[in-house]
Amino acid sequence: xxxxxxxxxxxxxxxxxxxxxxxxxxxxxxxxxxxxxxxxxxxxxxxxxxxxxxxxxxxxxxxxxxxxxxxxxxxxxxxxxxxxxxxxxxxxxxxxxxxxxxxxxxxxxxxxxxxxxxxxxxxxxxxxxxxxxxxxxxxxxxxxxxxxxxxxxxxxxxxxxxxxxxxxxxxxxxxxxxxxxxxxxxxxxxxxxxxxxxxxxxxxxxxxxxxxxxxxxxxxxxxxxxxxxxxxxxxxxxxxxxxxxxxxxxxxxxxxxxxxxxxxxxxxxxxxxxxxxxxxxxxxxxxxxxxxxxxxxxxxxxxxxxxxxxxxxxxxxxxxxxxxxxxxxxxxxxxxxxxxxxxxxxxxxxxxxxxxxxxxxxxxxxxxxxxxxxxxxxx
Ligand SMILES: Cc1ncc(COP(=O)(O)O)c(C=O)c1O
Numbered sequence: 001x002x003x004x005x006x007x008x009x010x011x012x013x014x015x016x017x018x019x020x021x022x023x024x025x026x027x028x029x030x031x032x033x034x035x036x037x038x039x040x041x042x043x044x045x046x047x048x049x050x051x052x053x054x055x056x057x058x059x060x061x062x063x064x065x066x067x068x069x070x071x072x073x074x075x076x077x078x079x080x081x082x083x084x085x086x087x088x089x090x091x092x093x094x095x096x097x098x099x100x101x102x103x104x105x106x107x108x109x110x111x112x113x114x115x116x117x118x119x120x121x122x123x124x125x126x127x128x129x130x131x132x133x134x135x136x137x138x139x140x141x142x143x144x145x146x147x148x149x150x151x152x153x154x155x156x157x158x159x160x161x162x163x164x165x166x167x168x169x170x171x172x173x174x175x176x177x178x179x180x181x182x183x184x185x186x187x188x189x190x191x192x193x194x195x196x197x198x199x200x201x202x203x204x205x206x207x208x209x210x211x212x213x214x215x216x217x218x219x220x221x222x223x224x225x226x227x228x229x230x231x232x233x234x235x236x237x238x239x240x241x242x243x244x245x246x247x248x249x250x251x252x253x254x255x256x257x258x259x260x261x262x263x264x265x266x267x268x269x270x271x272x273x274x275x276x277x278x279x280x281x282x283x284x285x286x287x288x289x290x291x292x293x294x295x296x297x298x299x300x301x302x303x304x305x306x307x308x309x310x311x312x313x314x315x316x317x318x319x320x321x322x323x324x325x326x327x328x329x330x331x332x333x334x335x336x337x338x339x340x341x342x343x344x345x346x347x348x349x350x351x352x353x354x355x356x357x358x359x360x361x362x363x364x365x366x367x368x369x370x371x372x373x374x375x376x377x378x379x
Pocket of ligand 1: 034093094095096097120166169170198200226227228229235239240
């Protein structure tokens with residue numbers, strides 16, 4: 001019996017190798033995982049429990065319950081600064097599924113998608129599942145790891161359909177200026193590309209905000225995807241959403257039917273409680289990530305390590321000066337009992353770098369930085 005080639009050849013996430021070794025290593029410090037270390041706030045959990053007790057346990061509309069879609073349209077206005085109607089919101093099973101469903105609507109086998117390198121490995125896996133061809137656009141240290149619109153334009157062919165951007169970036173924590181977004185938008189416009197904008201960390205920003213390309217979308221080419229996972233520490237509930245141009249909303253809702261039919265009803269009610277309840281929990285978590293970032297940066301400065309200052313998300317991107325990332329990460333578990341994500345897991349341009357997750361206490365993050373500095377001095 002035969003499997004589909006694109007699925008067979010799809011590489012596993014490069015972080016998995018480290019995680020597997022780390023879980024076999026007693027007392028290993030886990031700084032490799034991209035998941036908040038906070039529990040879901042109580043009022044949100046209660047919202048989910050209440051929905052179950054009230055019997056709201058049936059299928060919901062494909063695009064989500066109307067109350068949640070309306071609350072999300074209001075959130076987009078309040079937080080992301082652009083207008084959408086509730087009809088333009090499609091609730092998804094995590095942001096990951098909103099991105100996949102969007103790509104399903106845009107990419108035929110053999111079409112090209114522009115992906116960031118370094119970037120979140122799941123983008124590549126999705127393109128592989130769809131038998132799309134990946135064209136990586138490099139994010140370079142000399143540009144502050146931000147995309148260069150000209151380099152992107154140079155890679156576009158008649159088969160290119162989608163430009164995917166991710167800000168604040170995983171693994172980089174970088175945030176663009178509105179000026180850069182305008183330049184990227186002009187490139188997409190000139191070549192009639194969709195822009196899929198993964199803004200899963202939109203509310204985890206340390207100074208100011210992370211602007212969305214949708215604020216400059218004059219001709220309906222931007223699909224923005226968001227998540228409850230990081231903002232409200234709700235990774236296991238699996239609720240995300242897409243805000244899409246009016247002409248895409250019905251197609252995307254239709255695609256939900258064969259993919260997931262709908263998101264779990266109680267999880268959608270929990271998400272509604274997140275939006276309607278106090279937002280203090282978000283501020284507190286962001287404050288915690290910021291102070292851990294600052295502690296980690298101070299430790300890097302003491303140890304002479306080079307890094308990119310993260311402006312959002314909860315990762316610190318550190319240089320190990322051209323050493324092999326995967327080997328370094330495996331040695332770090334073996335010799336220092338510290339697990340981090342090798343930069344190479346995020347693409348070729350990530351080699352020579354490491355990603356430390358700030359989803360751990362300040363003491364643990366500082367301990368991780370010191371372990372990296374020690375191993376760097378020894379190797
Ligand atoms: C860049 C990025 N996009 C999307 C996601 C998906 O988040 P979720 O599916 O939990 O909403 C993640 C999760 O780690 C991520 O890092």
